Every structure is written in C-alpha cells, then in structure tokens.
Amino acid sequence: MVPESIIYPLGENALVLDPAPRAAIDYSLQSKLCWIADSSRNLAGVLNAVPGMNNLTLYFDNPERLKSGEAILQQLWDEAEQHSLPQRNIDIPVIYGGEYGPDIDNVANAHQLSVDAVISLHSSARYRVFFIGFQPGFAYLDGLPTSLHTPRLSIPRQQVPAGSIGIGGEQTGIYPSQSPGGWQLIGQTNLKLFNPLQRSPNLLQPGDIVTFVPVRSFTS
C-alpha cells in the first residue's frame, strides 16, 4: 500500500516531498526518493533535486513552475514503486585509534567496552548511504550499532583532518575535507571522498553499502 504523498512549498522556488515524516526511517522509501531525484534532475526548470533523510527537495528556476512541478512530483511518486537504486559494495580501509582516532577511548569508556570491541562492532556492521549533504561528498550512513551511539564532543574541534571517521550520536560518517567538527573521532581512511576535478566527484552515492575494514597501515 502506497503511503499518502505529502508535498509542500519551501520559499518561492522549491517543493518538498515528505511522504512519511513521522514513520521510522526507511531505506525502500529513500530508494524511491533518490530515483525520483535522479529522474527529475534533467526536467526543464529543475535546478536541483536534493534528497534528505526520507524526504526530497526540488529547486525550480521560477516560481511559476511550482504548480506543474507538484503534478510532476506526484506522477514520479506513483511510478517510483517499481524502481530501486543500484547497490554497490564499497570497502573503506581504516586505521582505528591512536593519532588517527583520538576519541576511541572516549567511545570505549562510554559503553564500558574495550577498544578492540569498538573496532570490531564498528567494522562488522554494514552501513547504507541514504544521501549526500552537509559538505561535498559527506555521506549520511544508516546502520551504526546501538551499542556505539555516543554523544558528540562538548567542545567541537576547530580542525578535523580529511578522511576522519567519527561517531556523532546515532550516526557514523567520514569527513571528506578538513573542517571543524564535533564528532568523536575513532579512525581515519586514506581514500579521497570528494575530488571536484573528477566527473563523479564523490566516492559514495545513495544506495551504496559501506564496510569499514580495519588496517594497520595504508600501503599501496
């Protein structure tokens, strides 16, 4: 049964499709929304199609598009049932702890776990990319084990190195570029998450299944 679709405007030029704001976060819904986003991106007058967490925002070039835009969104929503995203498996090599993950002891202490147990829990889970936002290449990952949910740092760091892997509340993620940040840092990867000069600038895309693989050093 298709849930009732909810579409509302945001400012003069944008529409939000938010089909189930109060239901639990759902990957099949996300997959539909990402398919709608991909399908609408090339339509006349659509400047951007941005999936959020179980919602989608379409930006148009002109307020007059909102009316027809709503009809198009509704139609795509009705068609979306039969579509899903490609699922790629992406392994992320991580050096956990030490200088690469200065907060791993915090996380271990918060849950009365050993550092090895934190590493094992974090690296044995499978994470799903829901959408990319906040910064270029930053993937919102679903799947952090409940036993690793850890509050953010009370004082954010001024500089977090690119490639850092952190835990913030119920989420885990990888900082694509050096930036300020308040997540507990547990490790670091040498993979480049965002390269503006490449045709596909991001390593990760919605639908990907991410696995963190513990390594001792970044050879190769």
Place this chain on the structure above:
Amino acid sequence: MMHIDQANSHITIQDLGRTGVAHLGVPIGGAIDRQALTLANRLVANPDNCAALEFSAGEFTIRFEIDTWVALCGGHFDASISNRPLWNGWRGKVNKGESLYIRGPKQGMYGYLAIMGGIDCETVLKGKGTDITNEFGGHHGRYLEAGDRLNIGVTALGNFSRPIGAVQRANDGILRALPGPELALFSQFSKKAFWHTSWKVSNQSNRMGTRLDGQPLSTETDISLRSHGVMPGVVQVPPNGQPIVLMADAQTTGGYPRIACVIAADLWKVAQTRPRQALIFQHISPSQAQSANYEWQQYHYRLARAMDGS
C-alpha cells in the same frame, strides 16, 4: 590578461553559482549579491553569468594588459583608474597598462568588478565561482593574492561611446519573506518576535550564512527534524534561538526548523548589511513575492533602455 599587483582584501571570482550539483553536497555558491553582479555584467554588455571579482573590506590594485571596460557595483567602494575616478554603479574605460585601485567599502559589504568578456577561468562542477570552504573553483580555490594573473574572456571590444552609470537600489533593511514549513511550530511569542522585532547582523556572519542577534526564538515543544535540503534564503533557527539566513555558500542539507524564506529579490540586502546593522522580516504572500521579482525586471528594463546605443 590582468595582474593583481596588491591585494589586501578577500577577493574571489564569482558567477551566478552552480546548478545540478547540490545533491553531491556541493553548495550553490556564486555571488552573494547576485543583483550587483548581474548589474555589473550588464553595464559592460556581458551575459549575466560571466565570472567577475567579488571583494570585501580592504584595498587592492589590478593592472590591465589590454584595453577594456570595467564596471563597479554593489557596496560603496572608492575606485580610480590611473587618476580618473570610477564611480560606484558605473562603467569606465581602462587603457592597456593602466591600474585600477579599489578601496572600501563606505557602505555595504561586498563589491563587484565586472570586466568586459568576463574572467576566463576553469569551470569546476558547473561553475566558475570560488568555493573557499571546499577549496575549488575560481583561481585555485582560494582568495586572490598579489602576483596572480587572470585571463579575460575574448570578446570584440564593446563600442561604448561613454561611461554610464546606474542608480543602484537602496537597502532599506526590510526582508520580504514567505513563511517557512516549521513557522507554525514556534511559540506565539516567538512568531511575534520574529516578524515584529528588529534583528542585528552578527559579526559571526560569512558567505555561508548571516547570523542574527535578537529575542531568542523557540518552538512550542521540542522538535527533532530529519535533515532536508536547504538553499540560500532559508532562515533556520538552531537551538540557541538566534536565526541564520542561509547565503550563497550554505551547506546543501540541514536539520534545523525553517521559520521563513527570504525572497530572492531581497536576499542581496542581507549580503550588504554590516554587522550590528538592523534587519526586519516582512511576512508576504507568494503573489507579493512575484511583484517583488517584477520590480527587478522593471529596473533592468529601464536600465537596458537607458543604455540603448550607448
């Protein structure tokens, strides 16, 4: 070719921003005062989206290796070409070998210098604008420095007969805005405070967002929103209750309540308001937003007629 001889200001290259890449987390970017960039480009007969210089407080000197025309718009900067003044809102001729000196601003925040033919730099992720935070676009993804050389787009030298100037629209500090999706969730007191008290621009503001100081706002009950797409003009209220107007380099998604959206016609006012100056929000309807866009169309139509055959 143009040479930056001295740069004591945050100078970036900007166009009208990037489209079609927000889902990659890439900000819209581009000029923070799109109206001023458009005006500057039109004064030298460039397409609206030509890359130009955007600069904030300070001073700099540019030497030109070619004959060209330039236009200065936006915040009120003092400028001279050799010893001839270049007035704000005007275009002026530059002869090969001459230097342009710019200093300011006396009013506003950001100035724009359009050069006939536009600045010729690489297009990265569908735009030429500099993304300072993420270090790409423009000139090596950074502010311009003394010693930098920039290419100018090839164009037939405009056959302008004279300098010409435009009266730039005044910044009255009134931001016409549409209600945001979460407006109704704010307390009665907060809704009143938002629309009926004035807000001071904080000095924590930058190209990502303009932070406002005033009566703290809160929602009726604690709400936890899921991340959603956001864009320049959206007014977010983080937990400290002090609104942020998202600007050109805003992040592409956010999770704070959206109390309102400043209309595109008035967003330039936010960009050009200095720290500690006041802004107020005016609640309008979508049809009033259309009329506001029409005001800009009329402005540009009058300008085009005035420039006919000039």
